[in-house]
Amino acid sequence: MSQTTVIVVGNGMVGYKFCEKLIAKTKQFNIIVFGEEPRRAYDRVHLSEYFNGKTADDLSMSTESWYTENNITLYLNDPVQEINPAEKTVHSLNGMTLKYDYLVLATGSSAFVPDLPGVDKDGVFVYRTIEDLELIKAYAAKSKNGAVMGGGLLGLEAAKALIDLGIQETHVIEFAPRLMPRQIDSMGSAMLQSKLKELGLNIHLNKSTRCIAGDHKIESLQFNDDSSLPIDMLVISAGIRPRDELAKLAGLHVGTRGGIMVNEKMQTSNEYVFAIGECALYDGMIYGLVAPGYEMADTVATYLVEGDKSFYGFDMSTKLKLIGVDVASFGDAFVTEPDCRTIIFEDTHKGVYKRINISTDGKYLLGGILIGDAEAYNMLLQTVNNKLVLPPNPEDLIMGARGGEANEGTGVMNLPDEALVCSCEAVTKGAICDAVNEQGITNIDGMKKCTKAGTGCGGCIPMVKDLITGTLKAYGQYVKNVICEHFDYSRQELLDLVRVNKVKNYDEVLDHYGRGDGCEVCKPAVASILSGLWNDLIVKQDTIQDSNDRYLANIQKGGTYSVVPRIAGGEITPDKLIVLGQVAKKYNLYTKITGGQRIDLFGAHVNDLPEIWEELIDAGFESGHAYGKSLRTVKSCVGSTWCRFGLHDSVSFAIEIEERYKGIRSPHKLKGGVSGCVRECAEAQAKDFGVIATEKGWNLYVCGNGGSKPQHAQLLATDIDKETLVKYLDRFLMFYIKTADPLTRTATWLNKMDGGMSYLKNVIVNDSLGMGQQLEEEIQALIDTYHCEWKEVVENPELRKRFAHFVNAPDDKDPHAQFEPMRDQVKAKGW
Amino acid sequence: MYALVKNLTHTCNSQPIRMEAVIDIQWIYACGIDDVPANGGACVKHGDEQIAIFNFTRRGEWFATQNLCPHKQQMVLSRGMIGSAGDACEPKVACPFHKRTFSLLTGECLTDDEYQIKTYPVKIIGDKVYVGV
Ligand code: SRM
Ligand SMILES: Cc1cc2nc3c(=O)[nH]c(=O)nc-3n(C[C@H](O)[C@H](O)[C@H](O)COP(=O)(O)OP(=O)(O)OC[C@H]3O[C@@H](n4cnc5c(N)ncnc54)[C@H](O)[C@@H]3O)c2cc1C
Ligand code: SF4
Ligand code: FES
Numbered sequence: 035m036s037q038t039t040v041i042v043v044g045n046g047m048v049g050y051k052f053c054e055k056l057i058a059k060t061k062q063f064n065i066i067v068f069g070e071e072p073r074r075a076y077d078r079v080h081l082s083e084y085f086n087g088k089t090a091d092d093l094s095m096s097t098e099s100w101y102t103e104n105n106i107t108l109y110l111n112d113p114v115q116e117i118n119p120a121e122k123t124v125h126s127l128n129g130m131t132l133k134y135d136y137l138v139l140a141t142g143s144s145a146f147v148p149d150l151p152g153v154d155k156d157g158v159f160v161y162r163t164i165e166d167l168e169l170i171k172a173y174a175a176k177s178k179n180g181a182v183m184g185g186g187l188l189g190l191e192a193a194k195a196l197i198d199l200g201i202q203e204t205h206v207i208e209f210a211p212r213l214m215p216r217q218i219d220s221m222g223s224a225m226l227q228s229k230l231k232e233l234g235l236n237i238h239l240n241k242s243t244r245c246i247a248g249d250h251k252i253e254s255l256q257f258n259d260d261s262s263l264p265i266d267m268l269v270i271s272a273g274i275r276p277r278d279e280l281a282k283l284a285g286l287h288v289g290t291r292g293g294i295m296v297n298e299k300m301q302t303s304n305e306y307v308f309a310i311g312e313c314a315l316y317d318g319m320i321y322g323l324v325a326p327g328y329e330m331a332d333t334v335a336t337y338l339v340e341g342d343k344s345f346y347g348f349d350m351s352t353k354l355k356l357i358g359v360d361v362a363s364f365g366d367a368f369v370t371e372p373d374c375r376t377i378i379f380e381d382t383h384k385g386v387y388k389r390i391n392i393s394t395d396g397k398y399l400l401g402g403i404l405i406g407d408a409e410a411y412n413m414l415l416q417t418v419n420n421k422l423v424l425p426p427n428p429e430d431l432i433m434g435a436r437g438g439e440a441n442e443g444t445g446v447m448n449l450p451d452e453a454l455v456c457s458c459e460a461v462t463k464g465a466i467c468d469a470v471n472e473q474g475i476t477n478i479d480g481m482k483k484c485t486k487a488g489t490g491c492g493g494c495i496p497m498v499k500d501l502i503t504g505t506l507k508a509y510g511q512y513v514k515n516v517i518c519e520h521f522d523y524s525r526q527e528l529l530d531l532v533r534v535n536k537v538k539n540y541d542e543v544l545d546h547y548g549r550g551d552g553c554e555v556c557k558p559a560v561a562s563i564l565s566g567l568w569n570d571l572i573v574k575q576d577t578i579q580d581s582n583d584r585y586l587a588n589i590q591k592g593g594t595y596s597v598v599p600r601i602a603g604g605e606i607t608p609d610k611l612i613v614l615g616q617v618a619k620k621y622n623l624y625t626k627i628t629g630g631q632r633i634d635l636f637g638a639h640v641n642d643l644p645e646i647w648e649e650l651i652d653a654g655f656e657s658g659h660a661y662g663k664s665l666r667t668v669k670s671c672v673g674s675t676w677c678r679f680g681l682h683d684s685v686s687f688a689i690e691i692e693e694r695y696k697g698i699r700s701p702h703k704l705k706g707g708v709s710g711c712v713r714e715c716a717e718a719q720a721k722d723f724g725v726i727a728t729e730k731g732w733n734l735y736v737c738g739n740g741g742s743k744p745q746h747a748q749l750l751a752t753d754i755d756k757e758t759l760v761k762y763l764d765r766f767l768m769f770y771i772k773t774a775d776p777l778t779r780t781a782t783w784l785n786k787m788d789g790g791m792s793y794l795k796n797v798i799v800n801d802s803l804g805m806g807q808q809l810e811e812e813i814q815a816l817i818d819t820y821h822c823e824w825k826e827v828v829e830n831p832e833l834r835k836r837f838a839h840f841v842n843a844p845d846d847k848d849p850h851a852q853f854e855p856m857r858d859q860v861k862a863k864g865w
Numbered sequence: 866m867y868a869l870v871k872n873l874t875h876t877c878n879s880q881p882i883r884m885e886a887v888i889d890i891q892w893i894y895a896c897g898i899d900d901v902p903a904n905g906g907a908c909v910k911h912g913d914e915q916i917a918i919f920n921f922t923r924r925g926e927w928f929a930t931q932n933l934c935p936h937k938q939q940m941v942l943s944r945g946m947i948g949s950a951g952d953a954c955e956p957k958v959a960c961p962f963h964k965r966t967f968s969l970l971t972g973e974c975l976t977d978d979e980y981q982i983k984t985y986p987v988k989i990i991g992d993k994v995y996v997g998v
Contacts, residue, residue, distance in 0.1 A: 087979045519950075541904075541923060551923050553948030554959035554966070577905030581944050581961030589961055593941050839940075840915075841900040841907040848915075850933075850940040865937040 037064040040338065041124055041134040043114045043280065045069030047078055048311030048327035049140030050095045055335040057104050063338070065106045066134075068126055070113035071163060074098070079324055079491050082195050084167050093164070117284040119304045136306055138334060139294060141277040143312040143322070147270050148183075152246030157267040161192045170269065171199060177266035179203035181255060183243065185213040187354060189271035193235055194358065196269065205236045205263060207255065209272075212239065217352060217363040218403050221380065225387040225405045229359040232385075238263075276313045276320055289315040298344040300334050308334045321348055324490060325457040332460065349457065351401075351415050353408055353493045359385075360408035365401025365418035366391060374400050379432050381406075388432040390414070397423055399431070412455075412497040413446065420453045446497055447504040455497055458490020466498060470505040477502065517776065518555040520548045525701065526773050529563045538568060540578045558583070559776040562663055565699035566771045569819040576836070582661035585837065586823055587643055590636060591862040592851045593839075595643060597623065597635040598660035599650050600696060603670040603688035603708075604631030613653040621646055624859045630667035630705070632658060637860060639847045644834045647824040657824040659697060663777075665704045668692035669717065673710030673727070680710035681727040687756065688716070691725070694760070695767065697820045698813070701774040701783075704767070705740075719747045722780040723763060731755050736766055736794070739781035748784075748791050751799055761810065765798045768809040890986065890997040895929075898992045906958065908932045908943035909996065916985060916996055917943035919969060921956060928969035929985040929996045934960040936980060942967070950975055 040056070040063045042049050053065060069075070076093040084093065101108040109126065116125040117137065125131045145160035147153055157177070159170050174180070180201045182193040185208030196204045206213075212223035213230075227237050242258045246268065254264040276293040287295040287303040293315025300308045300316075309315075310330035312322055321327065326348035336343035351364035367389075370376065374391040381387075386406035392399055399417045404410065414431060416422070424431070449455075451464030469475045469484045481498055482488050488495045516522050523531070528547060537543050540560050544552055552560075557578040564570060576584045587595035599614070614633055618625045621642050623635035638646055647657075659665065668691050671677070673684030688708040695704070707718030708725040718724025724735040730753040738747025751762055774783040787793060796802040827833045838844035853860040893911055901907040901920040909916045915932035932940050945958040947969070956969040966975045967982050974980035986997040 087977050089978055092978070520948075544923075550954050551921070551947075551949035551956065553950065553957070554946040554964060557946050557948065577902050577946065580946070581941075584944065589941070589944075591937075591939075593939055836902065839908060840910040841896045841918075843910045846910065848940050850915075850938075865939070 037062065038135045039064045039066065039133065040136045040138060041132060042067045042138045042140060043117075043124065044140035044142055044277075044311070044313075045071065045075045045108065045110065046140060046142045046311065047075060047095065047324055048142070048331050049138070050075035051328050052138060052140060052310060052331035052335060053101075053104075053106055055332050056338065057106070059335055059339045059341075061105070065104075066132060067101070067106060067108045068112055068114045068124070069108065069110045071165075072111045073164070074101075074108070074110065076164065078162070081161075081164070081167065082191055084164060085171065085195050085198055090164050114280060117280055117307070119284055119286070119307060122306060134306075136308065136338060139281060139302070139307065139309040139313055140311045140331075141280065141313045143274040143276045143320070145270060146273040146275040148243075148272055150243060150245055152248065152252070153270070155246055155248055156251035157248075158246060158252055159267065159269045161188060161195075161269050161271055170195075170267075173267055174199040174201055177201060179205070179265050180267040180269070181205035181207055181263065181265045182269045182271055183207050184271035184273065185210070185237065185239070186216065186271065186273070187214060187352065189269075190214070190230070190354065192269045192271050194233075196267075197234055201267075203236065204234065205238060205265065206230075207238050207241050207243065207263075209242050210239070213237065214354075214361065214363075217367065218361065218405065219368065219389065221378070222361075222363075222387050222389065222403045222405045225380070225382070225385060226359060226361060228382075229385045229406060233358055274312060274320070274322055276315065278313055278315075281307075281309065281313075289318070293320050298333075298346060299337050300330050300345060310334055316345060317347060319347070321350070323348075323350060323352065326350075328458060328490075329460065349415075349419060351418075353411050353491075360404065360406055360411075362404045362408040362411040363402070364411065364415045365399065367401045367403050369400055377429050377432065379429070390428065390432055392424060392428055396428065399424060399428070402432075404432075409496075412494060416446075416449055416453050416455070416497075420450055422449075446500045447508065455501065456485075456487040456490065456494045458494075459486040459488075461485050461487035463501060466501045467505045470502055475502065476506065517559050518553055520544065520550045520552050520556050523547060525559055525563065525776050528560070529567065529772055532560075532563055533567050538564065538570065540564070540575055552578075554580075555776075558663075562699050562701060562776065566701075566816075569698070569816045583663075585640060585643065586657065586661055586827065587638070588661050591865060592853075593848055594637045594639055594851050594862065596660065597638055597643070597646055597650070598628070598632060598658040599655035600658040600692070601632040601667075602692040602696075603668060603685050605670070605685055605689060606633075610653060610655070613650065613655075617646055617649050620649075622860060624856075624861060631669050632667060634660070637853060637862065639839070639851060641838050641844060641847065643837050644828055648828045651822070651825055651828055656822040657697075662697075662699060663702050664697060664699050665692065665695045665706070668706035668708060669721070670708050671710050671715035673708075677710055679713060681729060682710060682732070684708040684710035684716065684725075684727060687725065687732075691760075691763070694817060695763075697822070698767070698771070698816050700767070700771045702777050702779045704780070720744065721747060723747070723766065725759065728753050732759050734759050734762055737780040737784040737791075739779050741779070743781075745781045745785075750791075750795060762798050764813045765801075765806055765809040766794075768813040769794075769797060769805075772809075772812075892988065892995040892997050895987075895994045895996045898989060898994055901994070904947060906943040906945065906947065908940070911996075911998065914998075915940055915943075916998075917945075917958070918987065918994060918996065919943075919947050919958060921947060921969070924956065926956070927987040927989060927994065928956060929987045930958065930967065930969065930972060931983040933982070934962060934965065935974075935982060936960060936963060936965050936977075942982070 045067050075095045112126045112128045114124045114126050123131055123133050145162045180196045182189045185206045193204050193206050212220045213226050244256045244258050246252050247254045247256050254262050256262045278288045278294045281294040282288050294309035294313050296309050296314045296316050300310050302309050311327040333343050333345045354361035369391050377390050379388040388404050390402035449463045453463040455463050465485055475481050475484050488498050543560050558580045561578045582588050618635050624637050626634050628634045668688045670685045670688030674680030674682050705721045706723045707716040707721040709716040709718045710727050718726055719735050720738045720740050724747045726733045734751045735747035736750045739745045839848040840846050852863040854863050895909045901918055903922040906917050906919045917930050917932040919928045932942050934942050945960050947958045950957050957966045959966045972982040972984040988995045
């Protein structure tokens with residue numbers, strides 16, 4: 035009996051997935067694939083990463099030898115031109131005529147280009163293939179401003195790509211009155227629009243384009259409202275057009291608005307011909323996403339091996355990637371009252387908009403929209419898809435539980451086993467947990483290899499991670515949090531080992547507890563452990579320090595450094611101010627008051643650093659450790675010495691605290707503040723530790739943060755005296771130094787801490803671990819061994835020698851460090 | 866011809882260094898072996914060129930690359946941290962600016978396919994370091 039031949043037309047994502055699914059089920063078919071593009075099927079979903087350095091090879095869905103290894107014949111660059119369903123043959127451009135038993139059309143779609151005058155001009159592009167991107171990249175290099183026609187999912191992604199390509203002014207032109215009209219409502223669109231503006235995108239809604247003007251090449255867009263927009267390039271992303279031309283020619287039924295009509299087995303009007311992916315029209319709908327395409331591929335593969343499987347539509351929930359603003363819509367995003375009850379949460383300050391639609395009986399989630407914060411997306415989607423019964427206060431789903439415990443029953447581990455976690459690859463929660471339990475998978479890379487979960491759009495990865503951790507924990511396994519490939523320990527474990535065994539240098543640590551030669555991740559982490567324990571001079575092991583710590587200064591653009599002397603509490607004498615001015619003038623340093631109440635001198639050549647510091651130290655300055663993961667500043671307000679509201683002397687206390695903890699190395703930098711009254715002029719509650727004067731004493735706040743995720747500090751103790759405050763602070767800081775992961779600020783450390791603030795309070799104030807005294811002694815040892823590392827360098831000729839750009843020409847400066855004038859000073863030349 | 870001074874004290878099964886005949890190689894004196902800190906780098910001026918030299922004490926090996934980081938054209942690779950990557954212990958250096966890492970053997974960028982740097986052979990004679998240009 036001769037082998038059954040399956041011919042696949044189209045080697046895109048879905049065509050490839052079909053082959054993969056079919057050979058996984060049986061090897062009995064003779065599979066032949068025709069592809070129009072010059073390369074093997076690649077990951078179109080992550081196409082934009084081509085601009086971020088991914089190569090065509092990285093994006094490829096298979097290895098080069100995959101097809102031959104699996105006995106699949108692949109003809110690339112050879113589109114099928116004609117199908118003859120009566121004779122069951124296909125005819126290709128290169129002149130081949132082959133006979134099939136089954137034909138699978140996976141021809142995808144092409145970008146829809148509206149019929150506008152001027153679309154054929156130079157500088158007008160579509161966004162679909164690697165070749166399109168190559169053309170865009172080349173053209174963008176000589177363009178200043180550009181536009182994307184279409185404010186949908188793809189259009190916004192293309193717009194972000196234009197920004198990343200360095201287009202100075204990027205516009206998005208949308209015909210509809212809102213962005214992403216198929217996914218989000220007008221309130222969501224308004225919020226998204228304001229977020230995108232911040233990213234530098236200019237959004238034009240309600241704009242219909244009349245023509246593309248220009249001489250040969252595009253010069254402007256002319257709109258129907260008689261306005262116009264000058265641009266150098268245009269990417270059209272106005273929707274997709276299913277590639278049904280072959281099917282039409284062969285007399286197969288196609289929809290009036292395009293698409294090859296199929297039934298629930300994906301059969302076209304000819305029972306031996308199937309259509310899958312973006313070219314297929316099922317129940318009046320084109321599915322422009324990869325997950326439903328994969329499901330269609332599986333349906334046909336199963337059908338061909340005589341299994342029974344049907345396709346009954348697919349969830350079109352989506353999460354926008356790449357653009358820098360979270361956007362997601364899921365389930366039925368648009369139902370309105372009275373068919374449902376809608377809960378809306380809007381925070382224009384943070385740019386967050388969330389809407390959920392719940393059934394009128396309040397039991398089930400129907401769908402919703404998330405803008406600005408889509409962290410809950412996966413969980414909400416699961417709640418819809420698995421018809422999970424909602425908790426009594428469904429608003430907690432989008433606002434988080436306020437007060438009391440988090441909602442029981444909404445965590446990942448509570449999902450049913452059949453919950454579809456990765457919809458691209460159809461991987462269920464059960465399959466993921468099995469992979470952990472039975473195959474010993476413990477990380478995401480392993481999970482990708484084992485189950486393929488997370489290899490599609492990647493949107494489920496956070497959830498997959500939570501499931502791995504959750505399963506490991508449920509089975510009592512310890513979840514490893516390791517520093518890097520060279521150490522199988524967390525920072526805290528390694529710190530304990532180093533402390534107990536009194537190890538004093540990096541190489542020994544690596545020999546005893548690690549492997550390989552170390553790297554830029556573990557070296558500074560171990561350096562921080564070593565100095566947190568022994569407070570040894572940083573300069574003794576300079577090559578394991580981050581560049582800033584190695585040169586005791588912050589590196590800047592161009593390779594020069596900044597000089598930041600300590601100005602404790604922000605208090606400085608006129609004499610010292612004069613010295614700073616003189617030094618800055620002499621070495622031509624740009625001078626600025628920092629956000630930390632001190633003065634930064636920028637643009638010092640590496641070989642000037644020792645001399646600059648020599649002069650500063652002579653005038654009584656010390657290192658400000660602006661380069662170290664260590665105490666930066668303790669900000670003060672003027673307090674009772676001058677201020678009419680001041681309750682106590684906040685400046686003196688700030689200076690005292692800053693002097694106490696200066697130089698101590700920690701997992702991340704530390705900042706403090708002391709305010710003389712509740713008006714809080716020192717912004718103490720934005721700091722890792724903050725002190726505020728009260729009528730009866732001082733309040734101590736901890737774990738605040740500015741930076742990109744600001745968070746207020748929380749109250750640790752009220753109305754305490756100075757001595758108690760210092761004691762608590764000692765314990766708090768040492769506990770943090772010993773237990774936090776590398777590069778974790780106190781706020782993040784607290785957020786991850788089991789038991790949170792009440793646990794921390796217990797440890798620090800009630801001494802629940804009985805280690806209060808030990809912590810105090812340990813930090814005292816660090817305080818007692820303080821040394822100004824710049825003083826050490828200045829006084830040591832051997833150490834001074836290291837501050838040269840060229841070893842063989844120590845007096846020469848790097849000619850590449852260049853400056854430009856700016857307002858009577860200099861700045862670093864741009865890169 | 867060049868050979869690298871090498872003793873196998875480190876724990877990695879690093880790939881054997883390729884011995885290849887290099888014609889027209891010109892050896893320049895770079896610096897003394899003590900001028901480059903243990904497990905660190907230093908920059909040598911050769912005309913208008915800047916060469917980063919690494920004293921990988923842990924492996925008993927020396928490496929040299931261009932000093933320019935191709936990412937933002939910064940003359941800083943000699944100030945980067947060195948280490949190794951992967952099971953094969955590929956020796957590497959990380960740029961201090963944005964942590965692109967480069968193989969010290971091949972100059973290939975290990976974190977970003979777009980970049981590649983030049984590497985140079987190094988030989989040690991007595992207490993002197995020579996670089997082949
Ligand atoms: C100079 C200064 C800006 C200024 O001109 O005012 C500054 C400059 C830098 N900051 Fe800052 N920060 C400065 C005040 C702040 C403040 C305001 C404050 O301290 O009150 C904050 C927010 C408060 C906070 O930290 O919670 C701040 C939050 C950050 C962050 C984000 C930290 C976070 O937890 O998210 C970084 C990034 C990091 O550390 O990883 C950062 C990093 C940096 C670095 C070190 C970036 C770098 O690696 O090159 C900049 C070094 C410039 C240089 O070459 O010297 N800087 N930085 C300020 C120096 C203060 C000082 O006297 O030491
Ligand atoms: C930039 C971008 C971002 C995207 N992001 C997402 C996302 O985040 N999530 C998501 O789910 N989806 C996303 N998509 C959509 C997703 O890529 C498509 O749904 C998916 O690629 C459809 O697969 P397909 O195989 O049906 O079509 P395609 O991948 O288009 O493959 C069809 C192939 O058939 C070839 N072909 C056509 N006619 C012939 C012929 N006659 N003979 C031979 N070959 C032929 C075509 O050249 C093409 O190579 C994105 C798409 C783009 C362009
Ligand atoms: S806010 Fe950013 S740019 Fe400004 S100093 Fe801080 S790190 Fe540098
Ligand atoms: S300049 Fe080297 S990584 Fe950016």
